[in-house]
Amino acid sequence: xxxxxxxxxxxxxxxxxxxxxxxxxxxxxxxxxxxxxxxxxxxxxxxxxxxxxxxxxxxxxxxxxxxxxxxxxxxxxxxxxxxxxxxxxxxxxxxxxxxxxxxxxxxxxxxxxxxxxxxxxxxxxxxxxxxxxxxxxxxxxxxxxxxx
Numbered sequence: 616x617x618x619x620x621x622x623x624x625x626x627x628x629x630x631x632x633x634x635x636x637x638x639x640x641x642x643x644x645x646x647x648x649x650x651x652x653x654x655x656x657x658x659x660x661x662x663x664x665x666x667x668x669x670x671x672x673x674x675x676x677x678x679x680x681x682x683x684x685x686x687x688x689x690x691x692x693x694x695x696x697x698x699x700x701x702x703x704x705x706x707x708x709x710x711x712x713x714x715x716x717x718x719x720x721x722x723x724x725x726x727x728x729x730x731x732x733x734x735x736x737x738x739x740x741x742x743x744x745x746x747x748x749x750x751x752x753x754x755x756x757x758x759x760x761x762x763x
Contacts, residue, residue, distance in 0.1 A: 640745065647737065654730050662723045666716065673712045680704055 684701040688694050 647734075651730065651734055655727065658723055658726045658730075662719050665719050669712060669715050669719070673708065676708055677705065
């Protein structure tokens with residue numbers, strides 16, 4: 616059996632040379648992807664910050680209401696009233712804060728969809744331009760080949 620290992624370097628070099636790659640297009644695609652990731656990250660981090668602020672505010676409000684509820688009362692009925700008031704204001708506060716969380720989520724959804732739609736439009740335009748360029752190159756190569 617022969618121990619000649621075939622060197623595929625030249626074969627791959629010829630093969631890759633036959634299929635040229637437009638590195639400029641790849642660089643542009645990379646730049647647009649990183650820009651999109653940066654925008655999406657900004658939206659996500661902004662929403663996380665707003666959610667954290669809202670959670671902290673909700674917690675502070677709840678603690679303030681608990682202080683009023685846990686203070687010493689002179690009449691036993693005052694404890695029941697304090698508990699009822701706390702439950703009532705807590706329910707109102709929960710509804711308000713959940714609505715605020717929903718607004719944050721809605722803002723994230725809107726901004727994300729706007730970015731995705733803009734990116735889709737840009738990609739469509741880029742694909743059209745690339746297809747047009749490829750068509751022109753193939754047509755030129757075909758004309759050159761038939762001219763020989």
